[in-house]
Amino acid sequence: MLCKLAWGNVRRAGKDYLVYLLTLTLAVTVFYAFNTISVQADLVLEEEGMPELLGSIMLGLTVFLAVVMGFLMVYANNFIMKRRKKEFGLYQVLGMSRGQVSRVMAMETAIVSGGALALGIVLGVGFSQIMTFFTASLFKTQIRDFHFFFSPQAFFTTVGCLVAIFLVTLVFNLGVVRRAKIIDLMSADRKNEAIKMRNPIVSAAIFILGTALIGIAYFRLLRDGLPVDSAPSEIDAAMSQFMLTTGIVVAGTILFFFGLSGFLLKALQGARSLYWHGLNMFTVRQLSAKVNTVSFSMAIISMILFLAITSVTGGMSIASVMNTSVERSTIADYSRVVMYHGENVVNDPTYTGDVPMRLATEPVDIMELSRSNVIDKGTSEERPFDLAGILGSHVQVETYDSRPIGTELPLVSLNDLAAAVDMPMPKGTNSSNASMMGLMVMKESDYNRYLDFRGKEHVDLGDDGYLITSDMGESVNKIYNADMREGVEVELGGRTLRPVADHVDEAASSFFNSPMGSNSGTIVVPDELVDASGLPLYASYFLGDYREGLTYDETEGYVRQDRSWDQILNADGSESAIWGMEATRAQSYESTNSMNGLISYLAIYIGFVLVVACAAILTIQQLSGVSDSGKNCRILSELGTSRREIMRSVLVQQTIFFVFPLLMGVAHSLVALRVVIDVVALFGGMSIGGTVGVTCAIFMLCYGGYFAVTYVMSKGIVQDSIRLRHAQ
Structure with missing residues (x-):
């Protein structure tokens, strides 16, 4: 009997449950689809461990967003309970106990939640198949073996989140019924919130x-x-x-x-x-x-929309910057760097190691030194790492610290160059090497050998020329460009140097494969000035391209084998350098694609759920307000006001409540993104468009869809209120 009553109530109160059902269905769809990321990644990614990492991140984020949705569902029940308090009071007047009323409510909530689960899983399964292609696009890869899939892990995660939301909602509903007196339930529709x-x-x-x-x-x-x-x-x-x-x-x-x-x-x-x-x-x-009850919630909604818009726009744009940067900064099939100890390491009084430290007097030969790396050490297959066997053309260049031995201040620094052209320091550079340590210095001969490797023409600095290289973004390079364009002079080795170019050649400034650029500023000068200035070695960069005719396993697979990296020791047993990073072209692109995919997924997931939450809160809030103002609408109708004019007034009110938080959120986002752009510009220009525009359009369509549902349901509530009065 109670089941039949609960089912009848759900069918009769379908309008009241529509927002609840819609929001819960969307939540289930999104929760399931995004938690299948590990399965999708298995179809499109070959990187070991990445599917598991993505899956664990999405699981943790889903739990957090489920908590947010749980509070949202509790808020949604305020509207449903307010509309049905008189009905629940009538049940008790007719002889039902509070326990029976509670069971009816529990069954109703279970029916709606079950319907949302079934519908959401069906939509989620279909959506997840389509998302596989989206995942492949985000990670810049191909689908290896597409087939229909169903993820039990994603299903159970979604069910667990929905059960938690259901229990929280049920506890709230039961508490309302158990605490309320019958007289309060019966008169609930005549009690409006106190307005001051x-x-x-x-x-x-x-x-x-x-x-x-x-x-x-x-x-x-x-x-x-x-x-x-x-x-x-x-x-x-x-x-x-x-x-x-x-x-x-x-x-x-x-x-x-x-x-x-x-x-x-x-x-x-x-x-x-x-x-x-x-x-x-x-x-x-x-x-x-209404200002008493909605001002705080509108402020919170605008802040949540700000987070949603900023996360989507900022995240997707940063991913775009990384794509641009990796194209510019990945210049060879293979790259490796050796870092030399500086005076602060050599003269460190706290050092207690067994190996003595000293400054390097000559650069190491990375090609030859790499043979000290052992593959499969301790096995019968043990052998040295042989770069010469897999590389064709290659080059090694050195950079020098711009702080002469025995001094602390650099001869050339970004600070000085910015001041010379009266430009402010770029955002995010106060703690960078270009600001604290100064620019790195490279010999003209080294740079020309690098240009040979890149297939570019040599530069001729003459006796007193210099040029600056940098593979960073516009905010740094515009300072270097201004210095060279305006002929700013630099003192080095007792000689005054003048620029021989008027801008940074970004296409010939990367000395190491890096997703986000690694050269924040290197000044190229005549060879003899480096020795005359007493500059210590800073780093040696090695670049090489694989020999033609070799397979992937013979090149990339060979490089990626496990190796032992021994210390770099001098003939006297001292240490002057350590192994730095090693990166291939394929690794740089894989790293960038994986990071871009992760950032994009998190941005879209967080943004979508937050937009849905905000839109649902506003919908429920406005429906509750329209329900409260039903008496006012009846009075206006009795005074001769047409339904069209009444609904126009309702539309204006709801437009203000939906649009103003959105406008405030957009305003906050524009200012915040302006600051983010300044920082991201260190690595490349940040464009807010393309995929971001499409994604935001989808979110706004969802937001607008809730607005349309709000108006349609409000129209029904107003018409019911007016019709009820005319019937009397």
Whole structure:
């Protein structure tokens, strides 16, 4: 009997459960589809361990987002319970116990949740098949063996999250029924939330104060930037300032919405012809009456939308920058670097190791030294790592520290070059090598050998020429370009040098395979000046291309074998250098593609769930408000107001409640992204478009879809209220 009653209630109250069912179905669909990432990755990725890593990250994120959705579902039940309190009270009047009423509610919630689970899993399974192609696109790879798949792990994860949401919702619903008295349930539809109207002048002042605080926060963020832009000694102070800025913008956003309706009321009252036109007075008064209950939630929604928009736009754009950067900075099939000890290491008084340290006097031969790496050490297959056997053309070049031996200050630094052309330091460089250690120095002969390897023409510096190389982004290179264009002179080795080029050749500035660039600034000078300046060795870079005719296993597979890397020791047993990084062209692209795919997945997943959460909260909030104002709509109808005019007033109110948080979230995002762009510009230009535009359009379509559902359901509630009155 109770099951039949619960099923009948769900069918009869379908409109009330529509938002709940829609949101829960979307949640199940997204939870399942994104948690199949490990299965999708198996179809498109060959990188060992990556599918498992992606799966574990998505699992943890799903649990977090499920908590968010759980609170959302509790909020959704406020609307459903408010609409049905009288019904539950009537059940008790007719003789049902509270326990029986509770069981009916539990069955109703289980039916709706079960329906959402079934529908969401079906949609999720279909969506996950399509997402496989999207995954392959994100990771820049091919689908190896596409076939229909179903992921039990993703299914059980989704079911577990849904069960948790169901239990939280059920506990809340049962608590409402058990605590409420019958008289309160029966009179629930006649009790509206207490509304306290504020003086419009006070509200306008609060609105202006909130706007001022938001402006101050914007100014502080644009001026100070992100904490990553600070030197290590200033990071704590910078973080404190950043948190203060965050607090200011949150307070400003709350005050903005808290005073918004009063400001609109005061502004429209000043424009009397507009204020008294149609139902404008009623509309503005309705907005003002709701400010008590919705101002804080609108502020929170705008901040959540800000996070969603920023995560999607920022994440996808950073992925785009990485794609551009890896194309520019990956220049050889194989690359390796050796780093030389500086004076701070050699003269470190705390060093207690057995191997003595000393400054290098000559660069090492990386090709020959690589033979000291042993493949399959300790086995019968033990053999030296033979680069010469797999490489054709290759080159080794050296860079030197621009701080002469016995000194602490560099001869050439980014700070000095920026000051010479009266330009500010780029965001994010206060703790970089180009700022603290100065530019690296390279001999002209080394650079010309590098150009030979790259198939480019030699440079001729003459006796007093220099040029600067850098594979970083526009924010750094524009300073170098300005210096060379304006003929800024540099003192080195007792000689005044002048630029022989007017811009950085970014296509001939990378000395190592790197996804995000590795040369923050290297000045190329005549050979004799390096020795005359007493500059110590900093690093040796080795680049090589595989010999033609060799297979993947003979080249890339050979390089990727496990090897033992022994210390680099001098003939006297001292140490002057250590092995640095090793990277192949394929590894650089794989690393970039994997990182891009991960960033894109997280951005889209987080963004979609947060947008759905915000849209659902606004929908439920507005439906509850329309339900409360049903009496007002009946009065307007009795006074001769047409239903069309009443619904136009409802539409205007709901448009304001949906659009204003979105506009505020977009405004916050634009300012935040401006700062992010400044930092990301260190590695390349950041473009907000393309895939980002399509993704944001999909999210906005979802947001707009909830708005449309809100209006359609509100229209039904208003028509029911008016029809009820006419029937009486």
